[in-house]
Amino acid sequence: MSVLSVNNLSVSYHDKQIISGLNLQVQHGEIVALFGASGGGKSTILKAIAGLLDQVSGEIHIGDKLVLSNNINIAAEHRHTGLIFQDYALFPHLTVAENVAFGLHQLSRQQQQQKVTEMLTLIKMQEYAQHYPHQLSGGQQQRIAIVRALACEPTILLFDEAFSNIDPQLRFELITDIRNLLKAQKISALFVTHNQDEAFAFCDRIAVINQGRIEQVDTPEQLFSAPKTRYIAEFLGEGLWLQSQIQSNTLLQTPFGEATYSGSQNLAEYVGESAMIYLRPHQFTLTHDPHSQLQVHNERFIGECYESVFQWQQQSIKVKSAESFLHQTVKVEINAKISKVFI
Numbered sequence: 001m002s003v004l005s006v007n008n009l010s011v012s013y014h015d016k017q018i019i020s021g022l023n024l025q026v027q028h029g030e031i032v033a034l035f036g037a038s039g040g041g042k043s044t045i046l047k048a049i050a051g052l053l054d055q056v057s058g059e060i061h062i063g064d065k066l067v068l069s070n071n072i073n074i075a076a077e078h079r080h081t082g083l084i085f086q087d088y089a090l091f092p093h094l095t096v097a098e099n100v101a102f103g104l105h106q107l108s109r110q111q112q113q114q115k116v117t118e119m120l121t122l123i124k125m126q127e128y129a130q131h132y133p134h135q136l137s138g139g140q141q142q143r144i145a146i147v148r149a150l151a152c153e154p155t156i157l158l159f160d161e162a163f164s165n166i167d168p169q170l171r172f173e174l175i176t177d178i179r180n181l182l183k184a185q186k187i188s189a190l191f192v193t194h195n196q197d198e199a200f201a202f203c204d205r206i207a208v209i210n211q212g213r214i215e216q217v218d219t220p221e222q223l224f225s226a227p228k229t230r231y232i233a234e235f236l237g238e239g240l241w242l243q244s245q246i247q248s249n250t251l252l253q254t255p256f257g258e259a260t261y262s263g264s265q266n267l268a269e270y271v272g273e274s275a276m277i278y279l280r281p282h283q284f285t286l287t288h289d290p291h292s293q294l295q296v297h298n299e300r301f302i303g304e305c306y307e308s309v310f311q312w313q314q315q316s317i318k319v320k321s322a323e324s325f326l327h328q329t330v331k332v333e334i335n336a337k338i339s340k341v342f343i
């Protein structure tokens with residue numbers, strides 16, 4: 001069941017169209033990212049869903065409620081979304097407990113207290129109830145902002161770059177905790193980010209936004225191994241385009257030997273044709289070969305491995321390996337199954 005359904009959404013600023021004809025679904029309990037380069041329109045889509053923009057058309061359902069159509073435009077405060085921004089947005093003059101209780105005026109005082117305790121227990125911060133925001137770390141403040149939004153029982157949480165102000169060392173701990181919390185409570189979320197690691201760590205599916213359009217919506221694994229477009233392949237990390245020849249439905253001939261194809265496209269009808277493949281540094285294997293013309297001329301140790309660089313046909317090729325190959329001549333092989341070819 002969809003908790004969020006966006007159909008044919010268009011958004012303009014001062015009559016300049018930024019988003020046109022966008023469709024997106026978020027299922028019950030699902031966490032979806034709007035991920036893409038700066039200026040692509042991610043925040044605009046989120047704000048349109050939240051009801052914060054004027055020049056918007058299309059249809060939006062949140063839960064079973066139609067909040068936007070030709071003749072309906074429900075105000076932001078009646079859309080049952082919980083918004084979480086980068087800057088925590090806690091009220092500085094209110095305690096943690098008062099912040100969490102802020103949207104709960106319809107409840108009795110006792111019910112409010114119960115709800116606050118329940119929310120702070122979820123994030124193991126009961127002992128901070130009487131603290132003020134300035135007495136908390138950035139990560140703690142963001143946890144409070146998230147349970148403050150959750151306390152109002154929104155149909156969906158909308159996160160706008162919500163983790164980018166958190167110290168990187170603590171960020172992934174926070175992301176894991178919040179993901180576990182949302183999964184345990186079966187809460188749906190839409191998460192705007194330009195950070196690939198955050199999108200991959202937090203989300204079930206990722207919508208890649210490029211210039212106001214969705215290029216692909218898929219699981220992180222599918223996006224990474226079978227990007228639909230060259231833009232996505234390159235956007236998800238550096239690599240090398242190699243021209244190869246289709247030998248059979250499962251075999252490609254590349255400049256670095258044979259490679260197995262395991263994607264979903266039937267290549268049988270393209271045998272003999274050439275296709276481009278995109279390989280990332282960890283998908284090559286180097287071995288020392290005294291007879292090879294290829295020599296590693298540059299190398300750096302990056303912690304979990306070495307990054308070795310050699311020249312091939314006027315291109316610098318980067319390979320990640322467990323051992324050092326600096327100044328050695330090397331044989332290069334492809335160690336990965338290819339899931340996507342661009343014909």
Ligand SMILES: Nc1ncnc2c1ncn2[C@@H]1O[C@H](COP(=O)(O)OP(=O)(O)OP(=O)(O)O)[C@@H](O)[C@H]1O
Binds near residue numbers: 036038043
């Ligand atoms: N209030 C506004 N008035 C006019 N143009 C705007 C406004 N807000 C955003 N834009 C423009 O709309 C486009 C999309 O912006 P948006 O902030 O949605 O992108 P984004 O993908 O979220 O980028 P970022 O990651 O940098 O936040 C950009 O070209 C931006 O300059």
